[in-house]
Amino acid sequence: MRLDHCYSMTAHVIFSSELQKFTGVREATVQAEDYRSLVIEITDRYEGLSAADIEDMSVAINGEIIVEPMLEKIDHGSEVHFLYRIEGG
Template structure:
């Protein structure tokens, strides 16, 4: 199962630092997380520019990206600056 690591902001919605989720793609993973943690889903929608990193690599268009049983997934809030 893929392991999802939550940021400090996301932990306010999940109450945990990480969770193992069975999902074949990032889309399935997000769907499962949304069902388990509805307020997390609202948080991700509010921060719609959330990026996804899989095994330390930022994925530009992640929704169809395949996950393996050893995937480490981070939902990363983008940095702002100028």
């Protein structure tokens, strides 16, 4: 019987220079099995960040920008980048 679904996956999170003002670090390792749990982990760890701040940003997982990330699974070893959205004018 496989039990690996019971364990959180480790993701490597890279913060933009703007987010580094809140986190104090450029990178962090986070235990999360999906995007939602990753956001919870980050906002619990870094009090200056709110879920609303994070959810307003674009996210790239393993180099792919995810438009609707809330239910996105995070594989072990994934690299997650938070980016400010670029608005067209």
